[in-house]
Amino acid sequence: MPLKTILWAAFFVVTCLGALWAPIFGIVGYTGHYCLGADRQWWNVPLRPLAIRYSLTLAVFTGVGIMLNWGKLRFGRSILCRQEKLILLFLGIVWLMVAIGPKTVGHYTLPGIDHPSVKLTKIVIFVLMLTHVVADIKSLDRLLWVLVLGSLILGMQAWDTPYNSFVKGRLESVGGPDFREGNFFAAYMATMLCLIGAQFLRSGKVGKVVCFLAGGFTANAVVLTRSRGAMVGLLAGALAALMLAPRRYRAYIAVGLVLGAAGFWWLTNPQFIARAGTILQPEEERDAAAQSRVVLWRAGLQIWKDHPLGVGAGNIFQTIGGYVPEQTGRDLHNTYLRCLTELGIQGFLVFGLLVLNAFVILRRVVRQAADLPPPQGQRVVFLCYGMRCALATMAVCCLLVSLTYVEYVWWFLALPVCVQRAVDNMLADLKVDQVEDVGVTEWSSDASPVGEAVLA
Numbered sequence: 001m002p003l004k005t006i007l008w009a010a011f012f013v014v015t016c017l018g019a020l021w022a023p024i025f026g027i028v029g030y031t032g033h034y035c036l037g038a039d040r041q042w043w044n045v046p047l048r049p050l051a052i053r054y055s056l057t058l059a060v061f062t063g064v065g066i067m068l069n070w071g072k073l074r075f076g077r078s079i080l081c082r083q084e085k086l087i088l089l090f091l092g093i094v095w096l097m098v099a100i101g102p103k104t105v106g107h108y109t110l111p112g113i114d115h116p117s118v119k120l121t122k123i124v125i126f127v128l129m130l131t132h133v134v135a136d137i138k139s140l141d142r143l144l145w146v147l148v149l150g151s152l153i154l155g156m157q158a159w160d161t162p163y164n165s166f167v168k169g170r171l172e173s174v175g176g177p178d179f180r181e182g183n184f185f186a187a188y189m190a191t192m193l194c195l196i197g198a199q200f201l202r203s204g205k206v207g208k209v210v211c212f213l214a215g216g217f218t219a220n221a222v223v224l225t226r227s228r229g230a231m232v233g234l235l236a237g238a239l240a241a242l243m244l245a246p247r248r249y250r251a252y253i254a255v256g257l258v259l260g261a262a263g264f265w266w267l268t269n270p271q272f273i274a275r276a277g278t279i280l281q282p283e284e285e286r287d288a289a290a291q292s293r294v295v296l297w298r299a300g301l302q303i304w305k306d307h308p309l310g311v312g313a314g315n316i317f318q319t320i321g322g323y324v325p326e327q328t329g330r331d332l333h334n335t336y337l338r339c340l341t342e343l344g345i346q347g348f349l350v351f352g353l354l355v356l357n358a359f360v361i362l363r364r365v366v367r368q369a370a371d372l373p374p375p376q377g378q379r380v381v382f383l384c385y386g387m388r389c390a391l392a393t394m395a396v397c398c399l400l401v402s403l404t405y406v407e408y409v410w411w412f413l414a415l416p417v418c419v420q421r422a423v424d425n426m427l428a429d430l431k432v433d434q435v436e437d438v439g440v441t442e443w444s445s446d447a448s449p450v451g452e453a454v455l456a
Contacts, residue, residue: 004043019065023133026062035150037176075132090350094313101312108314116314116405127414135421151192155217171224186227187397198386202379229400237393299323300337310344335398361416
């Protein structure tokens with residue numbers, strides 16, 4: 001049996017059983033599997049006769065672990081915060097549109113493909129487990145390192161993929177199921193570059209080396225996909241990095257961005273540069289792919305005008321052909337427009353509120369970080385900084401890529417909740433320590449001569 005098979009089997013067993021003792025093990029296992037896509041790797045072939053559903057198994061063990069350790073979880077004063085309620089509201093809208101909308105046919109009836117309502121339900125269940133388990137800074141750090149290492153492994157897989165496996169000169173189908181399309185993979189890796197940068201700022205020497213390697217391989221993977229959505233997202237992320245940089249470190253971060261841009265440029269090739277140049281071309285000079293997106297967007301707006309409450313979750317593929325016959329079965333390549341056409345104005349507004357509220361949470365946490373001791377407060381500020389840049393990158397990628405039902409989008413929308421709860425718990429612990437210190441001081445100062453003698 002290959003060594004990679006043995007290592008994966010050991011990782012899977014340890015994270016499943018460990019989740020019963022500490023649910024963070026299950027979260028780590030689930031996110032690690034999501035990135036690697038063990039089901040699709042050659043080293044999983046010896047395990048395929050067992051027919052193990054890795055994601056489902058890890059989720060079940062995590063759920064059982066949460067129930068067994070419910071009294072130890074620290075999710076604050078409310079079991080559901082505003083962001084979590086918005087996520088549930090969005091899921092409710094999806095199911096409402098399934099109930100009142102036309103029946104889905106075609107794409108989502110193919111074997112092995114979940115309907116968006118089913119897939120999003122699974123995603124939301126995991127996201128709620130995530131936000132209630134990752135509620136302290138240590139658990140959050142473990143999760144972030146898994147994501148960083150996952151990006152490093154994905155970047156190495158992309159680098160090792162032979163060119164004859166590319167599709168029309170573009171990298172496709174690396175990692176888990178949500179990365180089968182190059183644009184989805186590129187948007188994830190572009191967003192992760194911001195979190196990798198935040199971990200670089202928060203880490204010691206060894207962590208900085210790991211983040212440096214992860215950043216290089218991740219950037220190279222984005223180049224290999226030649227995704228215009230990821231290119232625009234990275235530009236937005238870089239702009240956000242300059243605007244949101246902590247004042248004390250702004251000059252260092254600006255220098256880092258220049259060096260990073262130089263390194264990224266060094267990784268590019270003529271094909272990448274040529275494709276990037278098509279973004280701002282006038283209509284008569286656009287390539288077929290770029291022009292088709294404009295046609296699809298116009299058709300999407302017309303669909304929404306005709307169906308202001310939406311055509312139903314997952315029904316854009318069967319609807320678009322009625323407006324643009326030559327684009328039958330195509331996606332809109334725009335997350336916001338897909339929300340608008342499938343889920344109506346209500347779905348569009350709730351998704352927009354989710355993105356906006358994520359920024360609001362992180363801004364509030366930055367203010368709270370001022371009440372933490374210097375090393376901890378600084379690390380929290382860097383973390384919020386990286387997450388805000390990541391959200392900006394993802395939000396702009398959504399303009400050119402349809403990510404409505406892609407799982408990692410909901411992770412990034414939920415991570416601010418984890419940061420909020422972690423900081424709330426840190427502040428609560430700090431207040432308890434201060435009260436205990438004051439209590440000891442008062443008790444010592446009021447002690448009787450006999451008590452003082454005993455203490456002596």
